[in-house]
Amino acid sequence: MKLNKSGQFTALIFLSVTGFSAQAAEVWSESFETDGQGTRYTSTPEFTDGGGDYWLRTDGVGLPISAGAYSGYVGTYFWAAEDVDGEGGTAEPELNVTGIDISGVSGLSFSGLFAAGHKGGPGASKYDSTDFMKVQYQIDGGGYLDGVCFNYEPGTDTSPITNEPIGLDADCDGESDGVAGRLNATLTEYGFAIAGTGTTLDIKVIVSVNAGDEELAFDYLVLSGDMGDVPPTVSSTVPNDGAVGVAENTSITINFSEAIDATASAVTMTCSTSAGVSFSSGLPATAVSQLVLTPASTLVDGETCDVTVVDTEITDVDGTPDAMVANYDFSFL
Structure with missing residues (x-):
């Protein structure tokens, strides 16, 4: 699939507008179109059992997605996860990007495309209270902070909470904010503003899904900011x-x-x-x-x-x- 970013639905939500610049330019991006493992990013080891257990860069071919297939990703490849602790995998795998040069950049903001492969309503989906996907960041090694989070949507369940939708959790308190930010199989854009600046910025994406049909995906991670009047690239x-x-x-x-x-x-x-x-x-x-x-x-x-x-x-x-x-x-x- 070839989708241009301007042609897809955008639901960009800034959790804080402090310092956000309307003149923001792209400082860094990762679209997974080529394998950047060990060069542009590092991740918990990729794996797949050929079925419903995987954590990997993929073109989506052969993924057993409950909704049929993901859509809305940029280019051909994206990152996907399901039952990540199966087949000897890690319970909370990470994808890390370190050392992004932000010298002289102000008004920093992050955006990315995020999706969930199972889209049933309350009580009819597959995500539990222990499932999540989140982006964290740190400036100059000062310690990671939550940027944007996706967690289960509270329903009428009492503990243990199971089989609920997953969606935007703007304050990262462990529960989604409801129907408006509910994820589905179309990768949709969410983001946040970053207060302050420095010399380097690190980003990590962390995912936790530990059962079949608990499917998540992300793509086209972008850091933007105001770099002043410099030539375009x-x-x-x-x-x-x-x-x-x-x-x-x-x-x-x-x-x-x-x-x-x-x-x-x-x-x-x-x-x-x-x-x-x-x-x-x-x-x-x-x-x-x-x-x-x-x-x-x-x-x-x-x-x-x-x-x-x-x-x-x-x-x-x-x-x-x-x-x-x-x-x-x-x-x-």
């Missing part, structure tokens, strides 16, 4: 650089660090068989942080395509217009 692309097996009818998605203007000549694409490929839609564009470009013709199976984002044809829209400092090139097959 390309933060990520879909397909990513070096991707193989890309569909012949693929669109080209380019994410930028901030809102930009792009001329009609801002992106070029040359393929080994198709030669020069033009775009039927997506350019020019004004005040966007993402370009979604549709090739004017279907690509040829097996050909290599080289894409260039032209530095002089991209300028930011905050303060004094700044162009990119260099071309950005990526290729796919």
